Amino acid sequence: MYKLIASDMDETFLDKTHRIPAANLEALATLKQLGVLFVPSSGRGYDSIMDNFAEIDPALMEGSYVISYNGGTINRFGDPTPLTRHALGHEIADAMWRLGVEHGVCMHAYTPDGHVLVRDCPPSEMAYLSSLKRVETYDEPTLSALPEVSKMLFMSDDFDWVQTGWADVVGARLEELGMSGAADITFSSRRYLEVIPAGVNKGTGLVELAGILGVPAAETIGMGDSANDREMIEVAGLGLGVANVTPDVRPSCDAVLETTGMAGALPEVISHFVEPAR
Secondary structure: OOOEEEEEOOOOOOOOOOOOOHHHHHHHHHHHHHOOEEEEEOOOOHHHHHHHOOOOOHHHHOOOEEEEHHHOEEEEOOOOOOOEEOOOOHHHHHHHHHHHHHHOOEEEEEOOOOOEEEEOOOHHHHHHHOOOOOEEEOOOOOOOOOOOOOEEEEEOOOHHHHHHHHHHHHHHHHHHOOOHHHEEEEEEOOOEEEEEEOOOOHHHHHHHHHHHHOOOHHHEEEEEOOHHHHHHHHHOOEEEEOOOOOOOOHHHOOEEOOOOHHHOOHHHHHHHHHHHHO
8 A cells, every 4th residue: 555655746747837737636636535645756946846736725735745856855745944954065056056157058056945046048948937936047157155055957958968968077077176976966857967965866855754754665656757756766665657757767667657747647646556556
């Protein structure tokens, strides 16, 4: 019997307009009746995730939790005070920001209070960011004014370059500065490279939350679509990819759904896996 479902948000739980599909809203009500906890898990910050649930009945998420910043932070749903927090740290974040400025690459810096500072982003990215709150253009050449950053993110529409050329540049700079052991690199949304605290990911976040709740890992489900979901999919008792899961993550999935995340895949999870296990 599964007691907890941890789900990625973008491209897994939300539609293309960043809203919760009607099918998933109905599924949340079903999970509530079944006593299964639904936990959003995202690379975005807690406040940004809460924005996605602002218009739904709060009773659907009562007693749940939020895993944000790729496992870096865990909150009770509705409570902005973190239960756990792991940050990237100023020195690495500042080095990454300077690297992005040097090469003119679009980048985001995520702060613990939920703000996203962006620079050099193309129109396609700015159009996406316009759907989010707490996003600010930040043209400073350094992050000297920020004592702590939760994660750094670089973006390009050329995802092949992001995964190869730019990943090599980022890795080389971290190694050059003696910081490679303090940060990990992952990818998401078919356009992002993320620099996150070493050893912190959605998988460690799921394990940490399961420990807090006393839920065995075998009784959890992890679902996602991108590389930053891989560890969560692997550590969960059942790891699921939505139909649009990327080819590099597909082998880590115990099963791949027939429904895309944007179409509302949660009902399929319930009918094919949650209810048969009861």
